[in-house]
Structure formats: C-alpha cells, structure tokens
Amino acid sequence: MSAFEADAKDINAVKKFATANKLKVIEASEVKRSVLIEGKIGDAARAFGVDLQIWEHPGGRYRGRVGPVHTPDSLRGIVEAVFGFDNRVMGRPYFRRSRHRFVSRAAQPLNYLPTEIADFYSFPDADGSGQTIAIFVFNGALGDSGQTAVGGYSQKLLKSYFKDTLHITPPRLTDVVVHGPGNKPGDGSQDTDVTSEVLLDICMAGAVAPKARFMMYFTEFTEQGWVDALTSAVTATQNRPSIISISYGNPEDGPTGQILWTQQAIMKVNEALQRAALAGINVCVAAGDQGSTEEVTDHRQHVDYPASSPWVLACGGTRVVAANGVINRETVWNDGPSSATGGGVSSLFALPTYQTSANVPVSVNPGHRIGRGVPDVSGIADPDTGVLVMGPDGTVGGIGGTSATAPMWAGLIARLNQLLGTPLGFLNPILYKNLASGVLRDVSEGDNGAYRAGAGWDACTGLGSPNGTRILAALKGLVK
Amino acid sequence: MARKPSLQFATTSQENSQENSQEDSHQNLRRVAGSERLPLPNARVIGPADPEQPIRLTVYVRSRPAHTHVPSLKEIGHSPYEWMHSHNAPTH
Known part of the structure; x- marks a missing residue:
C-alpha cells in the first residue's frame, strides 16, 4: 500500500x-x-x-x-523513530506448563491433542492448503547480560510428533531471520529457553493447518526486534503471509519507569498492524497469561500490547472439559493471578468502531476510561486442561497459555481462507457485525481477576471460543 | 519515559508524521518525538557503553507527503473479505 x-x-x-x-x-x-x-x-x-x-x-x-x-x-520532520540503542528485554512468551507432570493420556484425560481440539471446536474439514502463516519467534541476546535465550524447533522432534503422534505430514517451515541467531532450539533446561513456546506454536497451528506454508520470523526481544519483524512480515513480497500468529507481548502501560514500550515503538508496531489489516492479513495475538493485572505492581488492571491494538484479533483463554469429542464445560481460564487469561480495557486505544455495539464496559481503573476491549475471541489455554505437544526434551506433554489460543485461531483462519477461496483479511469488523451472536461459543462462567465473564462479549473471553463450522456457514451466508 | 503515551486509535501514519521532531537544547539537534526512555526500576549505571563496540540501528522515516489516503477502520467499516465480495474484486 x-x-x-x-x-x-x-x-x-x-x-x-x-x-x-x-x-x-x-x-x-x-x-x-x-x-x-x-x-x-x-x-x-x-x-x-x-x-x-x-x-x-x-x-x-x-x-x-x-x-x-x-x-x-x-x-527535521523526516525521521519518525530510531531503534537499536536501547536493548532492554521486551516481550515475554505466553505459554504455561501444567502444574501436574504429564504421565499418560489415560491418567490425564483432560489433555488434548490439537487435532482433538479442532474436532471439539467443530473446525470445518480442511488442511490449510494454499495458505501462508507467519509465526513469530523471539530469542537471542537478553540485554547486555551475556545471557542468551535459545529457542527454535528441531525438524527431528517435529517429524516425530506429526508422524508418530498425530499421524499426519509435518508442515513446511521456512525461516526468516530479522534479528538474532535464528533457529536455535534448546533442550528446555534453561529458564530463558523459548523452545517450548516455538514448539507449541508450530504443533498447534501445524496440526490444524498441516498443508499451510509456515514462515518462521525470528527476531530479538527488543523494541527494534518487534518493529522490524512486524514491518518485514507485512511488507514481504515473497511468501507473504495471510495470517500472523504472535504468542508474545508486554503490558501496554504501567507506572513510570516500568513501561517497556516507548511511544515511538507503540506507534510503529501499531502502524505495521494497520498495514497488515489493510493488506488483508489477519494477526492473531495472545492476550496474556497473568489475569487482569498482567502482574504490573501498581494495583491497577492492565492489558497487553500488541493484543490491545485495535488492528489485531486478541485471543483470550479458557478451561475446557471435554470427552469423546464433546465439550462438557468451558469456563474462563483462571488458576490464580499468575495463571489466568489476560483481558480488560485498553488505556491507550479508544473503543474501535467495530466494538461500539459489543457492550464493552468502562475500565475498572480510576477514571473509568472507555477503551478498546480485550480480547476479541478465546479458546483452550488452561495448562491443566492443556494441549499435548512436543516438548524440547522429545516427550509429548501438556502445555497451555494464550500462546496456545493464538496459533489455534491462526490455523482455523487458514482453513476458513482455504474453504472460502479468498483470504478473510482483518476479521474483527465482520466478527462483531456478523458473528457476534449465535455463531461462536459464548463462555459466560468465571473471571480473570477484575473482570467477570457473562453473556455476550466480556473482558475474559471476548465473543467466545470457536465453532468453526458455524463460522464458515455464517461467512458463506454473507456472500450469497 | 517521561510521559505516559496518549496514543489514540484513529492515528494514521500521516498524522504521526505531522509533528515528529521538537526543538531541543542538545547541540542544535532535535528530539524525535516519542523516543523518550527512562531507566528500569531499581536500575543503576555501572559504566558507559563501549564506544568501539558495533551497533545496528533502524531508522524509520515519514510516509510520502499525504496525497495518498489511508482509510481508517471507521471508513472501511467491514473487512477486506467483505469488501472484495461486495465489489466483485478479483481474489488471490
């Protein structure tokens, strides 16, 4: 554009x-x-x-x-932003390991393979053929500490998971290294290792859309890393994605000194997301795993960025109890303040047009600001009802977090794009206008700290979790 | 960061570039708006950065002088998917 x-x-x-x-x-x-x-x-x-x-x-x-x-x-007037001087760590992955060590499917029936999740969310039958999904990976140097966050994927482990566990062909992966070392998988033994996150993203989206092409965007945990990677993805001329999945973020605001984003970074990231939306690229972003506070220590509630950008599909988390392919109960994921879905009201972004009829409440913070409501949608995230994916140590185990939800929606949108024969593009306007009632699975039980779930949109689960078949039918109905 | 960001949703790239530098007393230089940084809580300086070490910077510039219109969400009103079908536009 x-x-x-x-x-x-x-x-x-x-x-x-x-x-x-x-x-x-x-x-x-x-x-x-x-x-x-x-x-x-x-x-x-x-x-x-x-x-x-x-x-x-x-x-x-x-x-x-x-x-x-x-x-x-x-x-004068030419330069809008300069990144790279300051290398403080920006961004954290949103995966959560189960509190219980995974033993077996029989012992822990509330752990699900991604293919089972696609079934109980009634995903329409498709494999993502012809679609390109970009998955963001942050790794590399952590500030000036000499520490490095390893993170990446092993083709051998993925082959084992997709062939032996799921019995499907592994997805095709192509690396795009924007900053940092690129694909450097670890064994999961270090606290800073993000390999579990990378494997979760690939296993989830790859199981839902195994025939899609996956572009792995590697970058660093810095402002420069964020802005450059997003700008690269949305301006790509070869293998341009129609969907981007981001399982990382940071609180959008906080007390003076604790705010990690500069204003120039928020603006440049948001501009890249706007470019994506207008170019027909859907960006799925994890809403965060620390409840309504995002663990900011100012006794106020915070949402995460870039999930709070009005140009993305913000993905919240649920707890799912299912058996024999049927969901028996789905509630807000909340195992405590350090393990609960993010969500709330943005203090940076105004209420977008598409949310004006969604009954987004005012912020619970002093001033009770009206703002962008987060999330837009939700899906399985509670690590105790986790997703069974390949781990860095070569074993399949349960894992969760809104890091599972974003790639799940990315995979679903790949299927929808394939079946509709055209990219959906930025989903939010059509989501709120045409799919807000009777299409998604409304999740109305539970809370994430300061916000309670209820009928319709809420600041824990958005409009709800997917019913893929109903979404497809509603979208087809729009073009008749 | 000296100020809390006051970004509003409708901001476009053109609007961003309207006033992106302000006067500053720093050797005839102008500060890039929104670039202010504060130290992290409880951080202390342990020394200057080594001036001989390499560094990579990304400099972002303004968009073309605004004769090209960037639609806002309010204007597009619906998704590109809906737009494509309502206008019978070619798909890819």
Missing part, C-alpha cells in the same frame, strides 16, 4: 546522514520506510545525540539510554 511507503528523497537523506557520520548503510527500503545502519557505538551515539550507559537492575543488565533520540536539522 503506497500510502505507507517512503519518499526516495527521505531515504536518501538518512543514508547521506549515516555515511557522513561513519555509519554504514546495510539496507534501505522505501516499502518498509526504513534504513538499517551499522557502525561503532561511539559514532552512532554522537550522530543521534544519545548517551549510552550499561545499566544493571534486578532482572539483568542492559545497554540503555535516558531521554530522547535526536536528529539534526537536515532530517
């Missing part, structure tokens, strides 16, 4: 400025509207008027700056 692209003159002005300051231009793109430059910290800091220090805090060490980034008069 050309309205989002840059003028060549602006790109050239930045290139000229970089070269004049001993910084090498690695990549310049009018479509991405960005210039990637490289050089010495001393030259870069001088060029952009930044003082860079090494900071130590209880969570580790990072290279940080205080105050703004600067540009010279020659770039």
Whole structure:
C-alpha cells in the first residue's frame, strides 16, 4: 500500500546522514520506510545525540539510554523513530506448563491433542492448503547480560510428533531471520529457553493447518526486534503471509519507569498492524497469561500490547472439559493471578468502531476510561486442561497459555481462507457485525481477576471460543 | 519515559508524521518525538557503553507527503473479505 511507503528523497537523506557520520548503510527500503545502519557505538551515539550507559537492575543488565533520540536539522520532520540503542528485554512468551507432570493420556484425560481440539471446536474439514502463516519467534541476546535465550524447533522432534503422534505430514517451515541467531532450539533446561513456546506454536497451528506454508520470523526481544519483524512480515513480497500468529507481548502501560514500550515503538508496531489489516492479513495475538493485572505492581488492571491494538484479533483463554469429542464445560481460564487469561480495557486505544455495539464496559481503573476491549475471541489455554505437544526434551506433554489460543485461531483462519477461496483479511469488523451472536461459543462462567465473564462479549473471553463450522456457514451466508 | 503515551486509535501514519521532531537544547539537534526512555526500576549505571563496540540501528522515516489516503477502520467499516465480495474484486 503506497500510502505507507517512503519518499526516495527521505531515504536518501538518512543514508547521506549515516555515511557522513561513519555509519554504514546495510539496507534501505522505501516499502518498509526504513534504513538499517551499522557502525561503532561511539559514532552512532554522537550522530543521534544519545548517551549510552550499561545499566544493571534486578532482572539483568542492559545497554540503555535516558531521554530522547535526536536528529539534526537536515532530517527535521523526516525521521519518525530510531531503534537499536536501547536493548532492554521486551516481550515475554505466553505459554504455561501444567502444574501436574504429564504421565499418560489415560491418567490425564483432560489433555488434548490439537487435532482433538479442532474436532471439539467443530473446525470445518480442511488442511490449510494454499495458505501462508507467519509465526513469530523471539530469542537471542537478553540485554547486555551475556545471557542468551535459545529457542527454535528441531525438524527431528517435529517429524516425530506429526508422524508418530498425530499421524499426519509435518508442515513446511521456512525461516526468516530479522534479528538474532535464528533457529536455535534448546533442550528446555534453561529458564530463558523459548523452545517450548516455538514448539507449541508450530504443533498447534501445524496440526490444524498441516498443508499451510509456515514462515518462521525470528527476531530479538527488543523494541527494534518487534518493529522490524512486524514491518518485514507485512511488507514481504515473497511468501507473504495471510495470517500472523504472535504468542508474545508486554503490558501496554504501567507506572513510570516500568513501561517497556516507548511511544515511538507503540506507534510503529501499531502502524505495521494497520498495514497488515489493510493488506488483508489477519494477526492473531495472545492476550496474556497473568489475569487482569498482567502482574504490573501498581494495583491497577492492565492489558497487553500488541493484543490491545485495535488492528489485531486478541485471543483470550479458557478451561475446557471435554470427552469423546464433546465439550462438557468451558469456563474462563483462571488458576490464580499468575495463571489466568489476560483481558480488560485498553488505556491507550479508544473503543474501535467495530466494538461500539459489543457492550464493552468502562475500565475498572480510576477514571473509568472507555477503551478498546480485550480480547476479541478465546479458546483452550488452561495448562491443566492443556494441549499435548512436543516438548524440547522429545516427550509429548501438556502445555497451555494464550500462546496456545493464538496459533489455534491462526490455523482455523487458514482453513476458513482455504474453504472460502479468498483470504478473510482483518476479521474483527465482520466478527462483531456478523458473528457476534449465535455463531461462536459464548463462555459466560468465571473471571480473570477484575473482570467477570457473562453473556455476550466480556473482558475474559471476548465473543467466545470457536465453532468453526458455524463460522464458515455464517461467512458463506454473507456472500450469497 | 517521561510521559505516559496518549496514543489514540484513529492515528494514521500521516498524522504521526505531522509533528515528529521538537526543538531541543542538545547541540542544535532535535528530539524525535516519542523516543523518550527512562531507566528500569531499581536500575543503576555501572559504566558507559563501549564506544568501539558495533551497533545496528533502524531508522524509520515519514510516509510520502499525504496525497495518498489511508482509510481508517471507521471508513472501511467491514473487512477486506467483505469488501472484495461486495465489489466483485478479483481474489488471490
């Protein structure tokens, strides 16, 4: 979409400025509207008027700056954002291991294979053929601590899971390394290892849409990592995704100093998500696993970003009791403040047009702001009624979190795209306008801390969990 | 971060770029709006970053001067899927 692209003159002005300051231009793109430059910290800091220090805090060490980034008069009005100086850790994965060690299917019947989940949510019969799903993976250096988050997938483990456990062909995976080391699977023994997250995402979406092409976007846990990866995915010309699944996030706001997102990062991420929506790409984002507070220590309620962006399908979590392919009970996932679905009312984003008839309540925080309601939809997430996926150690076990819900919806949308013969695109307007009543499975029991579930939309489970067949029928009905 | 972000949903890339730099006393440089950072809670400086170490930066620039219109959600009103079918647009 050309309205989002840059003028060549602006790109050239930045290139000229970089070269004049001993910084090498690695990549310049009018479509991405960005210039990637490289050089010495001393030259870069001088060029952009930044003082860079090494900071130590209880969570580790990072290279940080205080105050703004600067540009010279020659770039006045041209530069919107600069990322890469500050490498504090941004983003956390939203998977949760079961509190109970998985022994066997017989001993723990409330753990389900993704194919069984697709059955009890009545997913229509399809395999995702012709669809491309992008899955985001964050790994690599953690600030300046010398620690590294390993994370990735092993083809051998995936082959074992898909062939021996699910009896289907493993999905085709293609790596796109935006920042960091790329695919570096670990054995799950380190706290910082995100391999469980990566395997969960692939096993879930891959089981639901095994014939889809999967683009694995590897990036780092930094603002630069977030913005560059999203911009790359939504502007891709080859293997462009029609669906993106993101199982990571951070609270959108918090007390001064605890806010991890800068305003420029929130705006650039949101712009990338807007580009995705207008380009017909559906972005499924986990709503968070720490209930309505997101574990921010200010006694207020918080939603997660980018789940709170109005341009994404925010995915909340439920607890499912099913037998013989039938759901007997589905409630809000809430095992306590550290293991419950995220959801609430955004303090950054206004109520989007598509939610005006959804009865989104005012925020419970002081001021009782009207804002974007999170999540939009939900699905199985409670680790105690978890999803059986391959683990980094080579064993199949139960796992949960809204990290399971986002790739499940991504897989379902791949099936719907295939069956409709066209990408659904950004689902939210049609979801609230045409699927809000009698189509999804309304989950009306439970709470996530400050917000209770009820009939219709609620800040725990959105409009509900999927009934895939009914969704497909409703969508087909719209084009008759 | 000195200020809590006050981003509103309807913001478009053109609107973002309307005022993206402000005067600053820092050596004739202008600050990039929204780039302010604060230290993390209980963080302390242990020294300057090594000026000889390599660094990679991504610089994002404004969109083309706004003669091209970016529709808001209110304007599109429905999804691209619905739009495609209501206009008999080609699919891919």
